[in-house]
Amino acid sequence: MTQPIILLTGFEPFEQEPLNPSWEAVRALDGWPCAGASVTARQLPCVFGKALQVLEQLMEELKPALVICVGQAGGRSQMSLERIAINVDDARIADNAGRQPVDQAIYNDGPAAYFSTLPIKGMVKAMRAAGVPAEVSQTAGTFVCNHVFYGLMHQLATHASKARGGFIHIPYIPSQAARHPGQPSLALETLVEGLRIALQSAMTLQQDVAEGGGQLH
Amino acid sequence: MTQPIILLTGFEPFEQEPLNPSWEAVRALDGWPCAGASVTARQLPCVFGKALQVLEQLMEELKPALVICVGQAGGRSQMSLERIAINVDDARIADNAGRQPVDQAIYNDGPAAYFSTLPIKGMVKAMRAAGVPAEVSQTAGTFVCNHVFYGLMHQLATHASKARGGFIHIPYIPSQAARHPGQPSLALETLVEGLRIALQSAMTLQQDVAEGGGQLH
Amino acid sequence: MTQPIILLTGFEPFEQEPLNPSWEAVRALDGWPCAGASVTARQLPCVFGKALQVLEQLMEELKPALVICVGQAGGRSQMSLERIAINVDDARIADNAGRQPVDQAIYNDGPAAYFSTLPIKGMVKAMRAAGVPAEVSQTAGTFVCNHVFYGLMHQLATHASKARGGFIHIPYIPSQAARHPGQPSLALETLVEGLRIALQSAMTLQQDVAEGGGQLH
Amino acid sequence: MTQPIILLTGFEPFEQEPLNPSWEAVRALDGWPCAGASVTARQLPCVFGKALQVLEQLMEELKPALVICVGQAGGRSQMSLERIAINVDDARIADNAGRQPVDQAIYNDGPAAYFSTLPIKGMVKAMRAAGVPAEVSQTAGTFVCNHVFYGLMHQLATHASKARGGFIHIPYIPSQAARHPGQPSLALETLVEGLRIALQSAMTLQQDVAEGGGQLH
Numbered sequence: 090m091t092q093p094i095i096l097l098t099g100f101e102p103f104e105q106e107p108l109n110p111s112w113e114a115v116r117a118l119d120g121w122p123c124a125g126a127s128v129t130a131r132q133l134p135c136v137f138g139k140a141l142q143v144l145e146q147l148m149e150e151l152k153p154a155l156v157i158c159v160g161q162a163g164g165r166s167q168m169s170l171e172r173i174a175i176n177v178d179d180a181r182i183a184d185n186a187g188r189q190p191v192d193q194a195i196y197n198d199g200p201a202a203y204f205s206t207l208p209i210k211g212m213v214k215a216m217r218a219a220g221v222p223a224e225v226s227q228t229a230g231t232f233v234c235n236h237v238f239y240g241l242m243h244q245l246a247t248h249a250s251k252a253r254g255g256f257i258h259i260p261y262i263p264s265q266a267a268r269h270p271g272q273p274s275l276a277l278e279t280l281v282e283g284l285r286i287a288l289q290s291a292m293t294l295q296q297d298v299a300e301g302g303g304q305l306h
Numbered sequence: 307m308t309q310p311i312i313l314l315t316g317f318e319p320f321e322q323e324p325l326n327p328s329w330e331a332v333r334a335l336d337g338w339p340c341a342g343a344s345v346t347a348r349q350l351p352c353v354f355g356k357a358l359q360v361l362e363q364l365m366e367e368l369k370p371a372l373v374i375c376v377g378q379a380g381g382r383s384q385m386s387l388e389r390i391a392i393n394v395d396d397a398r399i400a401d402n403a404g405r406q407p408v409d410q411a412i413y414n415d416g417p418a419a420y421f422s423t424l425p426i427k428g429m430v431k432a433m434r435a436a437g438v439p440a441e442v443s444q445t446a447g448t449f450v451c452n453h454v455f456y457g458l459m460h461q462l463a464t465h466a467s468k469a470r471g472g473f474i475h476i477p478y479i480p481s482q483a484a485r486h487p488g489q490p491s492l493a494l495e496t497l498v499e500g501l502r503i504a505l506q507s508a509m510t511l512q513q514d515v516a517e518g519g520g521q522l523h
Numbered sequence: 524m525t526q527p528i529i530l531l532t533g534f535e536p537f538e539q540e541p542l543n544p545s546w547e548a549v550r551a552l553d554g555w556p557c558a559g560a561s562v563t564a565r566q567l568p569c570v571f572g573k574a575l576q577v578l579e580q581l582m583e584e585l586k587p588a589l590v591i592c593v594g595q596a597g598g599r600s601q602m603s604l605e606r607i608a609i610n611v612d613d614a615r616i617a618d619n620a621g622r623q624p625v626d627q628a629i630y631n632d633g634p635a636a637y638f639s640t641l642p643i644k645g646m647v648k649a650m651r652a653a654g655v656p657a658e659v660s661q662t663a664g665t666f667v668c669n670h671v672f673y674g675l676m677h678q679l680a681t682h683a684s685k686a687r688g689g690f691i692h693i694p695y696i697p698s699q700a701a702r703h704p705g706q707p708s709l710a711l712e713t714l715v716e717g718l719r720i721a722l723q724s725a726m727t728l729q730q731d732v733a734e735g736g737g738q739l740h
Numbered sequence: 741m742t743q744p745i746i747l748l749t750g751f752e753p754f755e756q757e758p759l760n761p762s763w764e765a766v767r768a769l770d771g772w773p774c775a776g777a778s779v780t781a782r783q784l785p786c787v788f789g790k791a792l793q794v795l796e797q798l799m800e801e802l803k804p805a806l807v808i809c810v811g812q813a814g815g816r817s818q819m820s821l822e823r824i825a826i827n828v829d830d831a832r833i834a835d836n837a838g839r840q841p842v843d844q845a846i847y848n849d850g851p852a853a854y855f856s857t858l859p860i861k862g863m864v865k866a867m868r869a870a871g872v873p874a875e876v877s878q879t880a881g882t883f884v885c886n887h888v889f890y891g892l893m894h895q896l897a898t899h900a901s902k903a904r905g906g907f908i909h910i911p912y913i914p915s916q917a918a919r920h921p922g923q924p925s926l927a928l929e930t931l932v933e934g935l936r937i938a939l940q941s942a943m944t945l946q947q948d949v950a951e952g953g954g955q956l957h
Contacts, residue, residue: 172392202417275927306380306449480709484651487656489600611823664878733842737829740885
């Protein structure tokens, strides 16, 4: 019997950055054995549409039991477990192919939003207990990260997949913050450690814990 | 023929505040004639469930052509036109009846989210042009404000209403910020002026303008 | 016997702004009778050196009993009573004459710093009691505002003047913040009201109140 | 001939923290050979007065060629090279001995402030070049950190010492930020690496570089 696969994706660099910490962090976990499964790390282009095509091919090919997409959130100080993906592209900057959609549905026939099916509260709890700054986030934005998150959940929903899926935003790493004075960062080692705990929790928690993680507004 | 009604709601105070700027601002517009319609301002309790019952009764009674609910977002610096309401209550603090739900659906049979049907980009554009700080916001949080916003949109959707609906978050007023050192605020006069422009835009814009208002994350 | 004069200065606009809220606010108080004195409002150029020459001429001419210089601090949310002026110019942008000094002493023979001689704690207390967001600030920066503040205190010290002197930083007004999305602001009316209370406190408090107003770092 | 000594101090924990990252970082460098000198790392109590007594004894005993004191600045995202120490204690919280002075001079006969004698611009430049987030800071606050920084510079000035001295504020480490959701942090490894570069620059730069590091306000 084959081992279950955890598909872990990161993005290529965008917005003039020399690297994307999401790819640096996930590729460090390629091949990592986690709770009886094995991690396959892949890179996605930072391009509307094409990123989803690549993701869907990977899911077709790998038939993963768990899919977690990871993306850079320059300016955040913690690892953010995203709660919800929304059906809109509204790009403040152009993607890596020069496209900049405004208020366009990702799937015209898709619902307004999908909730993450990861046990995000339990994952945050475990990450904090291990000393990794983490939070639940109520918005993944409206750029390629949200686009991929929504497309992932739409793919899982329309294929009636039992696989869990979700998205994690991560801060800059220090070498990026050194060029963006004032921006917070986390070391690559901290990010990799945080992802390890996140994956383990996602594989082992049958249901999420009932802990507050909301915002007043 | 009767004049169309714009239902404008604010909230009662919560979290030990002596007032709620949303109620102070909306009540200043009660009876205001706007684009051939007339504003009816009402207060909602800051209580899960009960706030929606009051709102639904008001909608039943008034049959408004436009419904805008307004709520306090202490810590924000601008008037925020909310883009999306999500189907979850996750309360960091207790509501005014002492309830503090965690990760509960607002309507078990409701979709994950509803988009505002207000022309939020056009409203922000008009507000900024008039010198009022305004933005599109990608999250209304998970407390009573989002609860009311979601309930409003669910009511409109399930009754196949043609009325437009949406939610606006507003900052503290200066007297509140004076007790919360470091927090931003806007004068009540600025908030009332901003709401006036928002209502006019919502009544007169047939469709929204295509202007960016998204976030990278 | 002549009435004592309060010299209140604001700055001309800088950094592409169409106005400077410090000048808009202080000129609204020109001629205002305050605690037996009378306010004279004047504008300073946003130019290293020249701003101080204008200020010194005004002090020579008016022999004020109290001098408060006011400047724009875009990004702050409260009116800031500055505690200390430091003997350095270190400009992140060019001034209105195109000069951009780096790490230059304002007066080569001056001390490292001067403390404000205003009762800043009492002023903040009175402003907050009146509902105006206010704070003590530990740094006036290193641009023209600090330059003028240091020059003012140096002038008072070297002339053994009994006049009190100090500096107040103020936020953007809403029309500015509407063009700088995310930035906090205070209405001009709030700023003028805050300055009124500040002037009255500065004229009537014989000594400052002992209230905390520090920062951990 | 004896090797020159670099005295590097960190603080004991305060404000209910289980550790102080300043002590964790400096003790990792105890004994480190740096540019022909050797680092001696020592801990200071977080107590007004007593911290300075300990520091002065250490300086008396070790006769260091360079003294850098390091302290925790919870909430900052970068390593902060402090520009200036001011002659005031104004404590928002009690120190570890329960004392909470308000607006008291550190030395009644001391000047208003002392500038750091470290080449802070060059140090920041070198740290950033190595990928460590760093900045010049215009205020060290008014708590025990500023107290120690002022006392250090006063000691050097009144003893006509040729030793250079200054202060570096550092962020939380991740395990602290995990308990303070939303706060930025840097890994201990990043902090230690940043201090290494800072010490080397301070030992080898004969004079500071002329690079902007100021603030508008």
